[in-house]
Amino acid sequence: MNTRTGALDAVVFGVDVQSGDVRGDAPSYALVVFDGRETGVSRARQDGERSDGGEEVERDVVSHRKLRRRIESEEPAIVATDNMYELAEDKDSLVHFLGELPDETKLVQVTGAERPEPLSRVASRHGVPYAKEPMKEAEAAARLAAANVGQEVSAFTNTTEVKVSRGRSTGGGGGWSEDRFTRRIHGSVKRRAREVESELEGAGLDYEKDVTEKYGGFSQAIFTVSARPQDIPVSRERAGDTRIEIERERRDGIEFRPLAKRRDHVVVGVDPGTTTAAAVVGLDGSVLDVFSSRTVDAADVTEWIVEQGRPIIVAADVTPMPETVEKLRRSFDAAGWTPQSDLPVDEKQHRTRDEGYDNDHQRDAMAAALSAYDAHEDQFERIARKVPPRVDTGEVTARVVAGEESVETVLADLGEDGDGDGGHDGADGSEDHQPRELTEEEQTIKELRKQVERLQDHAESLEDTIAEKDDELAEKEEALSQARSDERIEVRRDSEVTRLRRKTERLEYELEEERERNENLEGKLDRLKALWKLDHSNFADVSEKKQGLTSVKVVDQFTTGAIREADESIGLIEDDIVLLRDASGAGRSTAQKLADVDPKLVLRTGGLSDVADTILFEHGIPVAPAEMVTVQEVDELAVAREEEVEAAIADWEERAEERRRDRNAEMVDRLISEHRAGERGQSD
Structure with missing residues (x-):
């Protein structure tokens, strides 16, 4: 039911295990190459066809090694699968697999993120043909990914390390004296590092530089660049006295990102000012994205929000709502939210402690969105319980929250019967409905539900207590970390003093x-x-x-x-x-x-x-x-x-x-x- 961008005009590999297991015997894979370009490149195929829409489809059975070779040589836009661990036996192997993918190739799990759905259900929801055999599952995965369905699997950040270092040992050779040979190599590294720096600046990339100076120049220079390898105008090389290595910064774990910009319903927080920041939170309470800039205007902010989703609520961290935020809210016809009083800094820091942000403006926008979500969380859950399957919960939630309609009215307008699965909750029905006497079994169920609600309230109370204890523990851990940091600094200082004293004695x-x-x-x-x-x-x-x-x-x-x-x-x-x-x-x-x-x-x-x-x-x-x-x-x-x-x-x-x-x-x-x-x- 989510609005998505059009299908990809690119090559997609759909993969499913044909036989064997990546953790044991050498597996074979059903491979479907789905080419959505109207002028597909002609390739030798075992069993190929062209659909009426101009798509090229190739089907083959390949080994794991051949699959890797084809990915490396053909560089598809997407490698799609219903389970990423069919391609790697464990997390480390998966990270290695991701690291060897071409720069422009993504690994996509079409069944979701940490808790994937059955492929059959996802295919049915998006109208993609499905059958329970490897080749059909591989084709379903390819077609889903081509339609921008699924989660991109990532183990690396958008930060890349470019390392310029010596291309050979400084032990001397070729008749050169050792000192002269070493000086020449270090001078070459220094010159190549300056060339790389000039290319990064020419491309307008942000970077940090860390050089190690040695006799005659540099032994190495490391550039930490805020960009992906494919966006950097430098490639891996090894030539003579120097070499360049490029490696993306690895994340602490595996991360999932929606393949396409989803048009789901979202909660938006905005922090206006000289630097404008905006944050987007999903209806499940997760932070989807955040940005800030000193050069954007209201139109740019609106365009960015449109790319992220459809706002149900637009929130600010101060009261009353600033005029610029109010205009933004009206442009989306969304509900507004402001706190009873301006959110304190410590409260904003606490609410965003598990999220990443670059500056205080992003933090404030994120805190506003999360606080608005907290205020409506119970309402979101009540609406979700009443919405039958196969109905877009986000659409119903938007009309109830922003349009102030009732759930029943929205469901009736959408052509759905509101008396279905939710009837036993007593939330639907007309005024002339006469309740019947409950049976013993129904009475028991009702009592059990009340008991569950009480236990849930108690659990929430305990969770609040745990959260408070966690905060106290976090503060103590921070204090301990600071003490350890101070101690390490003192130890390093003593070590440096000892080293310098020994050097002085030797020189004397x-x-x-x-x-x-x-x-x-x-x-x-x-x-x-x-x-x-x-x-x-x-x-x-x-x-x-x-x-x-x-x-x-x-x-x-x-x-x-x-x-x-x-x-x-x-x-x-x-x-x-x-x-x-x-x-x-x-x-x-x-x-x-x-x-x-x-x-x-x-x-x-x-x-x-x-x-x-x-x-x-x-x-x-x-x-x-x-x-x-x-x-x-x-x-x-x-x-x-x-x-x-x-x-x-x-x-x-x-x-x-x-x-x-x-x-x-x-x-x-x-x-x-x-x-x-x-x-x-x-x-x-």
Whole structure:
């Protein structure tokens, strides 16, 4: 009986389980593709037909996987079913199914919302052919959805998260240094994020931005956009250094929305002013929609209300009713409602506590509509009890409330007999009707009804008490939540202080290490400078220009470690003059290490070991007692007279020549002895 918009001019999939069960064996589905467009796209069909109205109908039996593939490839406007859980085994699976639907495709349960009706009843009410077999049920679902019958199943809000992030790891690669590679990636993310932001602004979309800054740019940027994915001029992509992910914000649960704008009878609340707000409440007390704007006029508000339904009551939250609201009421010929006194803010907050709204204006309009519904709820229920089946309760309610007619008059005018099922309530009948004496059974029923009414009154009283307790509990929970929030803030603050303190200690430790390192380098630099500023006043025969000096490099001990330390601190190179403070104890490897330097002269303090002496001699490295050369030292740096160095070298060369002669003589004697020994052996 509800007025609806015309049939959809689009493709609709009707689906019903043919065999199996989505919770167990792999199911097969009866699929009916209903194309209401006059020029339908030609498709390969197993069993297709065209109706006289220009509709394309295709019937097929498909698996669950094939059904998903066809939905993805053909992107129908609606996937219609009589039970959404025939497509998913549980709530999580249903949410996953909804998340994989194309952006323009809706899942519609044609039998209603949380408490669906039998498909046969819905089909009969809307004049759609029905038979109890899967293919016929699938076709009935498709035709009902095409006629805008049913509830859209939604698990997502109209808010979408667009995330711009790195498209690859920052571990480096391709010959780039790690820092440069990381900087390039973060710079690319930052540039792409700015491009996305520019596109969102160009489309006039509201959004919030949250970026994570990293070395060289952004590691990610998240845009929370107040729009659906299909309304956003950005798509998913992965290109080079960046990628874009798009995900709709998920609701806490599953939500149902009427497929079409229903023209049911409604209660309207209006809050006029600089920002005008309006709210629509159904005759069951549920909030259907709410909006507010600073730019609309009375005509825009009227048009919006017309799209939502047919007002029975127009309400305001203040008394007397504002003139703009009164004009709106008269335009709909609806009843008016205002409170006895202006609704207090706390009462409006309490009445709308379970509803969502964006601002105080929407809250006030919603509170007005809900309060008007509360005032007429008992009347609505009485009217509903008297209205027979197959009669539009909303139409009767509108004429009784707004037109101040009686239920009986309205029913008679609609051509219905008011003495039907409601006759036993004593609400209908004429003045000359003579009541008959009740039977014992009817008397019992009457008493039981009175008892039920008393119990219902008591239950309502208990519900009021529960509501008060719930309010008290909500206040205490809010206070507890605030206390916990304050505690979490304090904990985070303490954690941040601790982190910063540790960071400060680490930086102070690193600073101290750098200071020590600088001091060591400054000391070494001072010693190097001192080498060139030596005061040679102790050398009596040095000229005023201090010529004839050569540097001497000091090694504390004739060990491998001491040689390495001297090399690291002052450097040991070829033709150096090396002073060994303690020349004893050197072995073969140590002597070889010094020989590899190939110094010009080695001055020793103490005696060399035989093996060290031999290795240095064999490498032709002069060795002289330290007493032969006058050495002046500053730390590990020193200088000596060049003429004394040359004299020491000349002395070593004389001794070396004599040592070579002695060695040659010993070698000749040894060869002669070996030769003679060999001749004696032969003669024997």
